[in-house]
Amino acid sequence: MSIMKAMRLEAVGSIVLREAGKPSPGPNDLLVRIEACGVCGTDRHLFHGEFPCKPPVTPGHEFSGIVEAMGGAVSGYSIGDRVTGDPNIACGRCPHCRAGRVNLCSNLSAIGIHRDGGFADYVLLPQQQAFLLPSDLKPTHGAFCEPLGCCLHGVDLAEIKPGASVVVLGGGVIGLLTVQLAKLAGARTIILSTRQASRRALAEELGATATVDPGAGDVIEAVAGPSGLVPGGVDVVFECAGVRDTVEQSMRLTRAGGTVIIVGVTPQGMKAAFEPFDLLFRELRVRGSFLNPYTHGRAAQLIATGAIEIDKLISRQVTLEEAAAVIANPPAPGEVKVLVVPQRR
Structure with a gap:
């Protein structure tokens, strides 16, 4: 049996690098050699037991790589293709799936949460979850498809109109991708709120028309107050931080008749007042x-x-050996996205 390395979440609070058998593709599977896999806030929630999963499991749901082998029933792919994987596998049979709400599937199985994911040398990817990427794309860029897809869903729900005003709460990768999508959707005013100066500067490079430091004063007054940036509130607020303060702020920053989209993943059990x-x-x-x-x-x-700026969002690249410490600790100041790149070791 061929051996690979995989970062295993063995229990809440326990994540270690192990040797494991290299998986063999089933009839409908692609065996993908991981080029890059992003560390997500959800991975840290898994480590702390704040998001439901089924350990022992290999986390990592933001991945892309090269097809190295495939099952006999696979069609439309070739050895050597670069692919990205949608980690969320819907059953196709439950009432939600039949209504087209596959993200609400009663039997949802997610790669990197319920089955082994991308913090490893290889991952098994069902062919229906695979999407081709250009052969000349930077290997690190494919790992951003999953978080960008989540942001796209939020922007779709927001129904941003050309000329609209938008606030994004949170300057992590989700917030910074949402800033870019809001600009592409035609928003005229895009305000990002985050405490970290480096993230505020980056947001303005990526399309924010203004930024706010919540540590410097009342965000509500600065944005929606009588002398604020958008008196009376904005058309759309995206909550992208997943913390109580921003959830509570979101509804107070919105104008009458406006829209709040909750995108950030909060710890399970957290309560907010409204x-x-x-x-x-x-x-x-x-x-x-x-x-x-x-x-x-x-x-x-x-x-x-190339419609989305990616390189400026990559804070650093680490090896599989270094990944456990990244997941077990809070993000470093100013950090946006850490990528695990197995081949770097």
Whole structure:
């Protein structure tokens, strides 16, 4: 049996590098040699037991790589193809799937959460979850398709109109990708709120028309107050930080009749306060945006064409040996996206 290395989440709070058998593709599987796999906030939630999963498992759901082998029933792919994988496998049979809401599948199985993922030398990818990438694409760029697909779903739900005003709460990779998508959607005013100066500067490079430091004063007043950037509030707020403060701020930053999209993943069990009267009286539309239903292919196309700036979002690249420490610790100051690149060891 061929041996590979894989980062194993063996239990809550325990993640270690192990040797494991290199998987063999089933009839409908691609065996993908991982070129890059992004470390996501969800991976840290898994480590701390704040997001449901089934350890022992190899995490890593933001991956791309090269097809090295394939099952006999696979068609449309060749050895050597560069692919990205949509990690969220819907059953296709439950009421949600039959209604086209595959992200709400009652039997959802996610690569890197319920089955082995991309923090390894190789991953098995069902052919229906694979999307081709150009052979000349930078190997690191394909790992951004999954987070971009999640952002695309949120922007779809927001129904941004040309000329709209938008606030993005959170300056991590989800917030910075959402800034770029809001600009592509035609938003005229795009304001990003984050405490970290380096992320505020990067947001302005990527299309934000203004940024706000929540540590320097009242964000509500700075944005929606009488002398704020958009008096009365903005058309759309994207909550991309997944913390109580920004969830609560989101509804107060929105104009009457406006829209709030909750994109950030909060720890399971976290509570936030809001006034139902405010939602009623101002007729706010508050939507959750979960996963990437039917958006992964569009994300791959956007990245393939260079429409989304990727390189500025990559903070550093680490080996599999270094990945456990990255996942077990909070992000470093100013860090946006860390990529695990197995071949670097």
